[in-house]
Amino acid sequence: MYVIVVGGGKVGYYLTKELLAAGHEIVLLEKDPRRARQIADEVGSIVLARDGCEGKHLAEAGANRAAIVAAVTGDDEDNLVVCQMAKHHFDVPRTIARVNNPKNEELFRHLGVDDIISPTRMILAAIEQEIPVHELLHLARLEGGELEVLEAQIGEGSPAIGRQPADITLPDGCTLFVLIRDELAQPILPETVFKIGDKVIAITRTECAVDLHRELIGATPVLRVSG
Amino acid sequence: MRAMIVGCGRVGAGIAERLARAGHDVTVIDLQTEAFSRLEADFSGTAIRGDGTDEDVLRRAGAEGVDLFYALTEGDNRNILAAQLAAETLHIASVVAKINDPVRAEAYTALGIATICRTRMLVDALAVHAGLPAQPDSQGVSDATGHDHGTAHEGATMTATKA
Numbered sequence: 321m322y323v324i325v326v327g328g329g330k331v332g333y334y335l336t337k338e339l340l341a342a343g344h345e346i347v348l349l350e351k352d353p354r355r356a357r358q359i360a361d362e363v364g365s366i367v368l369a370r371d372g373c374e375g376k377h378l379a380e381a382g383a384n385r386a387a388i389v390a391a392v393t394g395d396d397e398d399n400l401v402v403c404q405m406a407k408h409h410f411d412v413p414r415t416i417a418r419v420n421n422p423k424n425e426e427l428f429r430h431l432g433v434d435d436i437i438s439p440t441r442m443i444l445a446a447i448e449q450e451i452p453v454h455e456l457l458h459l460a461r462l463e464g465g466e467l468e469v470l471e472a473q474i475g476e477g478s479p480a481i482g483r484q485p486a487d488i489t490l491p492d493g494c495t496l497f498v499l500i501r502d503e504l505a506q507p508i509l510p511e512t513v514f515k516i517g518d519k520v521i522a523i524t525r526t527e528c529a530v531d532l533h534r535e536l537i538g539a540t541p542v543l544r545v546s547g
Numbered sequence: 548m549r550a551m552i553v554g555c556g557r558v559g560a561g562i563a564e565r566l567a568r569a570g571h572d573v574t575v576i577d578l579q580t581e582a583f584s585r586l587e588a589d590f591s592g593t594a595i596r597g598d599g600t601d602e603d604v605l606r607r608a609g610a611e612g613v614d615l616f617y618a619l620t621e622g623d624n625r626n627i628l629a630a631q632l633a634a635e636t637l638h639i640a641s642v643v644a645k646i647n648d649p650v651r652a653e654a655y656t657a658l659g660i661a662t663i664c665r666t667r668m669l670v671d672a673l674a675v676h677a678g679l680p681a682q683p684d685s686q687g688v689s690d691a692t693g694h695d696h697g698t699a700h701e702g703a704t705m706t707a708t709k710a
Contacts, residue, residue: 373624375650397600397628401651408658423602424628427636 324349324386324412326372326402327393328359331418335392336363347381373401375409383410390416392437396424403433429465456533459521468526469497472536474518479538484513488535493525548572549613551639553599553629554620558645560585562617567592574608577620600628602636610637618644623651630660643688652689659691 321344325332328350336348340363348363349372350356356369370377372391383389389406391399396419403415416435419425422444425436448457457471474480480488485496485508499508500519514520514536524532548571552559555577564587567573573592576599577583583594597604599620610616616633618626623646630644643661646652652664668687675681 373651374648375654395624397622397624400628400631401624404658405651405654409654421601427602427632430635431631 321345321387322382322385323347323388323390324372324378324381324383324406326389326391327398327418328352328355328367329392329394331392333359335390336366340366349377349381373398373405375405378402378405378410383412386410386412388412388414388416390418392416392418394420396420396428400424400428400431400433403428404431407432426465456529456537462523466526468524468529470522470524470529470532472520472522472532474514474516474520474536476516477538478514478516478536479534480514480520480536481516482513485510489531490535491528491531494528494532495523497521497523548615549609550574550615550617551576551605551608551610551613551633552617552619553577554618554626554645555582555585555594556619556621557585559617559619562619563592564590566615574610574613576604576608600625600632602632605629605632605637610639613639614641615639616642618642620645623648627651627655627660634660656689656691661688661691663688 323339323344323346325336325346325348328348332348332350336346339346346366348359348367349370350359350367351369351371353369356367360367368377368381370380372378383406389402389412391402393399399417399419403417406412406415414434416437417428417433419428419436419438420440422438422441425438425441428436445458448455458468459471460469461467462469496508498521499506499512500521501517520536522532550566550571550573552563552573552575555563555575559575563573563575567590574595575583575586575592576595576597578596578598580596586594595608597608599605599618610633616630616639618629618633620626626644626646630642633639634642643663644655645665646655646662647665649664649667652662652667656662671682
């Protein structure tokens with residue numbers, strides 16, 4: 321597969337090496353000539369000292385036949401421009417942007433970037449999973465971000481305690497999926513009665529997360545830490 | 548009228564002053580406090596230090612509901628990001644991005660962003676001075692010409708879109 325990587329920082333450097341090792345055809349665009357030379361000394365002539373934000377440089381790199389363009393510089397704005405140029409001028413089927421500000425994820429997706437990798441959100445998710453807060457935990461996003469897989473821990477004060485699924489009002493597009501009780505996953509059945517300590521995995525449309533919070537955790541929904 | 552200007556360089560400070568003097572409510576954002584020294588001492592608008600490509604910063608600065616949004620930093624890509632945030636996320640009707648690379652300016656005009664390109668304007672002015680014919684579309688703010696692929700901007704929230 322032909323992949324163009326834009327940005328020769330730490331991420332771009334290791335990404336290029338891994339992709340090469342996996343046998344893919346790669347070109348790396350790094351605008352700083354010194355850095356480009358440094359990487360080229362190690363991986364060979366697949367490094368172009370060019371700014372991937374410019375259409376002519378993407379053309380030079382063969383963007384019109386690339387299966388993937390991955391923009392992994394440290395600057396969100398550059399990654400956005402690379403992906404938009406790749407998408408709209410070279411019809412690249414799949415564009416991937418590294419996003420540092422989690423707030424930019426939605427905008428980038430809306431503007432047509434296919435995959436968004438947010439190291440900030442990933443680390444945030446790892447931290448959230450370590451701290452048992454009375455919050456919805458965001459486990460994954462599906463369908464281009466419209467659906468989310470969430471975990472709610474039923475704690476003291478939860479209105480769900482002692483209730484069955486049928487007693488819990490949830491909007492359309494929000495489904496309780498699986499129950500984790502005593503570290504065992506089990507299906508949520510009509511006769512299931514929720515109790516303290518249960519963890520409920522739900523799949524919901526992003527905008528229904530507030531309702532889910534109210535029904536399973538209770539109190540005023542705390543605003544999400546991340547966008 | 549309320550205007551927000553991102554980037555307090557010569558151009559940003561210049562238009563901020565002109566708008567403020569004309570009695571409009573102007574907010575200027577720049578990463579560097581020193582940039583605000585370009586504003587005249589009796590500037591009647593608001594100057595805020597912050598990253599104008601950050602949605603939170605823009606909202607806190609009161610970007611929602613402004614009538615005009617000009618992205619005028621020194622970085623083309625920063626202006627592109629700020630302008631798209633303003634149009635798509637904050638739904639500001641009138642947004643202009645300064646994009647000095649003519650190729651990129653043309654590309655984003657086609658994508659639905661009104662742009663102003665210093666390079667194009669200067670080259671055209673000099674060409675005219677040299678006696679060459681003027682390029683009809685190369686002066687001032689280019690209206691967005693529309694959507695070239697129809698994949699992005701489907702919300703059609705960009706204004707100044709011609710068919």
